[in-house]
Amino acid sequence: MRNFRGRPGMLAAMLAFGLAAVSACSGGSTAAPSGKVANTEGAAPKGVTLTLWHNTADSKALLDLYKAYEKKSGNTIKLVDIPADSFPSTVQTKWATGARPDILEWHGNRTDALSLNAAGTMLDLSKLPFVAKEGDLATVSGSVGGKTYAATIGALSISGIFYNKQVFAKAGLQPPQTYDDLAADCKVLKAKTPGVAPLFEAGGSQWPPQILSAFNYLAESNENQAYDTSILNGKAKLSDADGPFVAALTAYDKLRTAGCFNSDRTTAKWEDQMKAVLDGKAAMVAQNSDSIGLLNSDANGDTAKVDASVGFVGVSATKAVANYAPSPLGTYYVPSTGDSEKERAAVDFIEFATGAGYADYIKEAKIIPTLSGTTTPELQGLLQDVKKAYDQGATLSFNSEIPGFGNFGPESSKLLADQESPQQVAAKMQAFYQQAAAAAKQ
Template sequence: MPRSARRTSLFATALAITVTTVTACAGGDTATQSGKAAATEGPAPKGVTLTLWHNTADSPALLNLYKAYEKKSGNTIKLVDIPADSFPSTVQTKWATGARPDILEWHGNQTDALSLNVAANMLDLSKLSFVRKEADLAKVSGSVGGKTYAATIGALSVSGIFYNKQVFAQAGLEPPENYDDLAADCKTLKAKAPDVAPLFEAGGSQWPPQILSAFNYLAESNDNQAYDASILDGKAKLSDADGPFVAALTAYDKLRRAGCFNSDRTTAKWEDQMKAVLEGKAAMVAQNSDSIGLLNADANGDTAEVDASVGFVGVSATKPVATYAPSPLGTYYVPSTGDSQKERAAVDFIEFATGAGYADYIKEAKIIPTLSGATTPELQGLLQDVKKAYDQGATLSFNSEIPGFGNFGPESSKLLAAQESPQQVAEKMQAYYRQAAAAAKQ
């Protein structure tokens, strides 16, 4: 299978070479200093309290990394929990009020970076040593205008299909490879396992329906960012009736009309869908690899139980292709708050997380490193499935470089609820894209 040159280069550096892959209102006014470089000279201050807006899905290893930094530095990290099931909307709402943390855990893809105007609001981290160790990943994650504004230490977020092995075995099914397989498996499961939801959706959290309604389907179309380029160059529109985006939404809507989803699809949450596939109440869930931590937690830390129960494969329109993006879990920005002491301490945290504290974090997290120089630990079986799907030719998630896709969560949820048609959703997303692209040029 052909592999994206850019993806291959990233993985060779960030994964395959075994050393890869809020508030209570902290920190000051909205920054106006575009591209302000992070200060690294002189000793970092001690006794500083840093507010960190963090995703509640952070792994124990990340939480322990924060504690390790406190012990090493003499500074305090005040965690402000951002609920995982509403993470994007909650951060953006808080951000819009002018509230700022000292450290922000946030998505690395360009769409979400632009949504917070990182060039004006974050410190430029391009000269920090981790950028060299991230290699091509630094050009993708937290990167705008050729500058790197984020450090990514969490594993890459790979999206595909989680499936319950026992349910599939009992129904005599093999894991799906494409959307025709999903439809056929749905039909078989409805006949042979009527008490099991063939596909479990979580419209109550808004963002999960994006994965099956578009991201997975379009993986094969975005090899070497081809589909992204066609949209950005104006050669294609998201609203093209015969285009890949409308085809993705249409395929998703057919699954809905065929009764493939759970009865509470519009109200169920992300946590519900992962628990359902683990317990065999759902045969399949379209999600990303960040969710493995939740599966492990649902199994009370028994990773052997998770590995025995759940598998992972990549799927796209016609081929077994996964899609990936920098994960928000373990991707950190330093907002420009105007408080030079806190900014310097926040940069010190970045240097620790990507330096002295990194090896211990990777060892505890048992994930594929994103920085060179670290040894890949023994991986959980389900994560080995994810790595295999990535190795087979995963492509960068098509929304990563298209502005305006912060609105897709609510729109895909409307499609799930039959409140809008595929074409209506596509028309709206094209309008959002044009608005965001125009604003980015101002």
């Protein structure tokens, strides 16, 4: 199987609970780079209270990791809950006020690191031992300007289609591979399984529509990061009428006009869509592997029930290709707060999470390790489906490297609500990209 040391398309670890790895909007501090490198000299302080802004979708394994660090270090971790449903916007809003935690759980996408101006607001972790163990992952997750500002011990989020096995069997269908399949399956499902939403969307959470409206469709276009590179070097524009991005939005809009979505598509939430596919009220949901933990929770921890009910496949424009991005769950930064004692203690947490505490975390979380030299535990069946989809050639989500894509959540929701056309959304996203790219060069 692939490993993280091969190429930027490295092996994904599948996390047990979470939300989509969506890009956050720009708007963090614009301070000049601090140039601060993580301090690892001398014994770490004890009796320190560290605030950790964490996603409420953190798995029990992550919560237990925090407790294990407290026991080992003599320090206290004060969790500041950031709701999973509004995670990106909440962090951005708090960050914009100048508030800073001692440890930040946050997205690893480069665009997200740039949105908080990682080079100017975070400690450089490049010299810590975990970086070598992450291999190529360290050049993708939390990486800006060739430096690594984040430790990623959780999973990469693998996006594709979750489908209900019983609903598909009743309709006599095989899992989809392409967007033409999605459209054809929608027609059959509407005829043979009335009352079941062919595709369940969650516009009420804003970020979920991004996955089906673009990320999945474009997976095949971004092999070896071909499409995002063409945007970054100016050879293509998101707004190109005959380009892949507009084609993706158009394909999504056709699913909407064909009546493939649930009636409450603009108000339903992420939690609703995962429960719907588990219960058979939806045939398909476009989501990422982070959501498997929510499925398990909805099944009261009965993973056998989840595995029997739900499958996962990669889907893109014309072939079965999944896409991935660093998950915020288990990805940690150390903000530069000016409190040297707390900064040293926060770095000590990073060293523990990627060192002495890592193997126990992986064993409890039952995920594929992101750090080399750690045994892979037995995986849940649905996670094995996700891994299979990844191993078949998953590509880096095209938005991961494109600044300004944090605005896509609201824009894709407008497309879902028929408030903007595909071309209008594409034109606005091109403008957002150009503005963010210009700001990043200042």
